[in-house]
Amino acid sequence: KNLINRSMRDLNGMLIVFFGIILRIVFFQCKGIVVYLQRRIEFNTPANSWSAMSEGIHLSQEGSSPYQGSVFHNQPLLLACLSSLEVLSERLNIDLCFYIILICDIVTAFSIFKCCELYVEKTIQKEKVNCSVFDKEAYKLLGIESKDPDAVAKLGLIIFLFNPFSIITCICKSILPIELMLHSRLLLFCIRKNYLGAIFTLSLSTYLFFFPICLWLPVCFHLVSHTKSSTKDILFNILMNAALLSCWTTVFIMISYYLCNYSWDFLTQTWGFQYFIPDMQPNIGLHWYFYMEMFDQYRQFFINMIHALTFLTCIPLCWKFQEDKIVPIFSGIFLIAIYKSYPTFGDMSLTLALIPMFSHSYCLFRNTTFIVLLCLACIPGIPVMYHVWLVTFNPNFFYAMTLVYGTALMLLWSDILFAITKRQFWMRNGLVFPKNEDKKSMHLVLS
DSSP: OHHHHHHHHHHHHHHHHHHHHHHHHHHHTOHHHHHHHTTOTTTOOTTTOHHHHHHHHHHHHTTOOTTSSSSOOSOHHHHHHHHHHHHHHHHHTSOHHHHHHHHHHHHHHHHHHHHHHHHHHHHHHHHHHTGGGSOHHHHHHHOSTTOOHHHHHHHHHHHHHTOHHHHHHHHTTOSHHHHHHHHHHHHHHHHHTOHHHHHHHHHHHHHHHSGGGGGHHHHHHHHTTTOOOOHHHHHHHHHHHHHHHHHHHHHHHHHHHHHTTSOOHHHHHTHHHHHHOOOOOOOSSSSHHHHHSSOHHHHHHHHHHHHHHHHHTHHHHHHHTSSOTHHHHHHHHHHHHHHSSSOOGGGHHHHHHHGGGGGGGGGGOSSHHHHHHHHHHHHHHHHHHHHHHHHHSOTHHHHHHHHHHHHHHHHHHHHHHHHHHHHHHHHHHOSSOOBOTTSOBOOOOOO
């Protein structure tokens, strides 16, 4: 009977993946829709659009350097791989690049499935071992034992594969699915404590997309979390992991240096482009309008401050969630999706699909209705206000909608962390707060 149930569960999972693949292939055949979506700023930016990639491939095939202009901003290794696929596609009369991006989506979906399943299973095992430490009433009410890891994993699978933004990102042939695949594999390697896989994946992701450098500290901290050593040994291991990450990233950079005929121009047009944000094309991010209206003498200062905010936020999170070191990694991926220089709607498809990992904290979410309403207002509101901008020549309404969207995502991020923290507090201290020396009730504060 258990074998039959397991087979039926596997069949259901395969059917979910099958229909997700079919949806993407069917919509990709609608060339008019694809061409229209490839022009939409909500799903394409100078850093990930297929039009920029195809321009780089064309310049490379013509013998010109794609990094001499200001159109192409992807790494030489990625350019070399996709350029070879494009040549092969012309010979076979098949769009191999689309199918590679589709495969990236499938790998991401399976990684999300395994992340949710393994995380819930490990949390159940950990709480069973430590159940004597927990308050009995709180453990009965908030315990994770009632959660089915397979059901939670399938929920994450459905959220990703049938998310309209994920589908549109795939059929647009955006480079974003490659980034999401690397992030999902990184999280899976960390949950499995696969040391070499996590180091290599994070190095490759940093090389290709720059902002995953914000994940270096949480990942290094997680990889040494299982060692019961002194503080000096743990710090030494973190530094060794960071050194290994730097070595792998340097290897990728040196290969790129060789592919670019011993020129460093690609660094300015890839990492420099992501960091200094020279292209002020409108997008749904928080940067472009802010820097466009700012005086030049203050521009670099605020660029440094906002990028530092993304990186430094991970430091207190590593300290706060010492019992669950996956949370800082998840938070880092979430913050990258919000604060990266050129975001799209598709960036949130991964983090939304990973939220079921924390389904045992759903009952403690405070602002779910408000966040959902904000997102429902922003999703149609952003394209409408972009059209209003084109008609009235006033970008303020469009940027205001992008700020509301960013606010909704930050509220969701803080809501998740607050729910996890509150659950940990109640599990250990009980549902009735103890009194302090002044006979006053204690209050939960997220620090």
